[in-house]
Amino acid sequence: DMAIYSNLTVDQGSHFLAYVDVTDSSGNALNLNGYTVAGQIRKTYSSLTAVSFSASVSNALGGTISLGLGDTVTNAMKPGRYVYDVEILTSSGTRTRVLEGQVEVTPGVTQV
Numbered sequence: 001d002m003a004i005y006s007n008l009t010v011d012q013g014s015h016f017l018a019y020v021d022v023t024d025s026s027g028n029a030l031n032l033n034g035y036t037v038a039g040q041i042r043k044t045y046s047s048l049t050a051v052s053f054s055a056s057v058s059n060a061l062g063g064t065i066s067l068g069l070g071d072t073v074t075n076a077m078k079p080g081r082y083v084y085d086v087e088i089l090t091s092s093g094t095r096t097r098v099l100e101g102q103v104e105v106t107p108g109v110t111q112v
Contacts, residue, residue, distance in 0.1 A: 003085070003097040012079055013108035016069040019058060022088065022098050029063030032088065037065045039086035041077075041103050051077060055086060065098075079107040 002025060010016045022030045037055035054068040067086065085100040 003100050005101050006099060007101045008084070008103045010069060010074050010077070010103055010105045011108060012077060012105050013071055013075040015071045016067075016074055018067045020065050020067065020086070020099055022063040022065060029061070030088075031061060032057045032063055032065065033060040034091050035060070035088045037067075037086065037088055039067055039084060039099070041082045041084040043080075043082055045083055051082075053084075053086065074105065075108065077105045079105050081105075 002023075004020070006020075008016075008018065022032065024030050035057055037057060039053035039055045040050040041053070042050045051069070051073060054070070056066055058064050058066040065086070065088070082103040082105065083101070084103050085097055087095045087097050089095050
């Protein structure tokens, strides 16, 4: 299992962007050429509703993916703790979980 466990903090009502480096079992950057990325946040593992990251490969040779949430998306999320994971998918449909953990959504104060 190559999934990295990482907890994220998201400010409610703010734009969230994170870059993650994906490595192979030897610690070398994984060539993500031809891969797509998908990630979701749920209140619990069994929740039927999910918030999806806008996820993409930002540097294929460097093994870097980007995860984003727009400000309207984070504004609609209730403050609290969530779970998430991120998978990379080959063109043939093979999925590998590369990142998982908790998301803490912190309450926003300023209403614009």
